[in-house]
Amino acid sequence: MGPEGVLTRYLRAGRLPSVVLWGPPGVGKTTLAHLLAQAVGKPFVQLSAISAGVKELREVIAAAENRPGGTVLFIDEIHRFNKAQQDALLGAVERGVFSHNSATTENPSFEVIPALLSRAQVYVLEPLAVDDLRELIRRALTEDEQLSRTAVRLESDDALLRISGGDARRLLNLLEIVVEAAAAEAAPGAEVVLTDATVEALAQRNLARYDKGGEAHYDVISAFIKSIRGSDPNAALYYLAVMLEGGEDPKFIARRLLISASEDIGNANPTALPLAAACWDGVQAVGLPECDLILAQTTIYLATSAKSNAAYTAIRGLRERVRREGPQPVPLGLRNAPTRLLKQLGYGQTYQYAHDSPGNFVVQDYLPDTLSGTRFYDPGDNPREAELRARLRGWWGERYGY
16 A cells, blocks of 8 residues: 555556555554545445355345446455355456455464465555544544534543553544533533533443453353353254354354364263264355354254263363373383284284174273272263263273273
8 A cells, every 4th residue: 555555556547456445443444445445436335254155245246247348346354254155256256247355353374265365465464553533533432423412521531542542443433422421411501511421421321232352251251151051942043143243253152162172062962073073064065144043053953952061171181180290100011012013012913903802802901000990081970971881880890980
């Protein structure tokens, strides 16, 4: 960018290349995309990757193909598009159907398919400086149609800047909220005085409680997983809806469901893990908005499933023990013996091949000698693992205390 930058020269020639704008929320990516379209005098069409699917994308492509003079298509949060959606976009870009502008808060190298990224120029937008944000506040209070109707004396802007976190859009929303709330509590026509304490109190009462990047984000995902663990599908679905409406990445939720399927359900219902894996695949294939159905179905299944954390406690306890005590020697009978020397040393000689024995089982020592007879897996209290406990007791007798 800049007066003699590549993009500026394109604009002077009346052309707009495909552009990916990468930067944090509220730095003006969408506004810049509008200005670029205005600079070349072409129609501007905007899609949100959160709500648009392949169907909506194809409709936009069809309309652009029939529009003379070209179109600028802007896709907000393109990192939310799955591969199928990005492939559909790629074909239109290759045919020159439109100039493609996108915005993302994530590293495009990881979130945009290489073929599409190679056809675009990537511009990194840095967070706005404090002076820029203060100028934004000043102009909003004096020039905005709604805010300028109220006499506001801002004694300090520290709280506004801190709570908004450098996000200009969030700053303006916060300013509007606190001015409206303070004016509602003041006498009609009276001057509204905003201090840091006033802003903090009004913001706490009025702002949404889910923040993807803040503490509430972790509170909600924690409540979501704990509701599944506690077998409450109603609460789990509620927190799922809060996350989705708050703009959470559905892939993040799907990953948490995968972990829960193993950590909280495990062998109490072995079907839970492949179902959660299918959910992960489905979320990536479908994307928003329809993948909320896949997430909801999986959430209900996990919440209503029998529960066991036996696998979790076994492996986490064992890893801690190995870190503390170090690995113990593998019994000679289980060791690999690829050479004559190792065979002469007794490697593998006492090993008994289980499939040569009745029932495909033979009693022998698999654990290191120092751990012989130690039970690490304790089946959970559920019908499925009760069967596993009985099977283990039938095989091992009293060795492990099953």
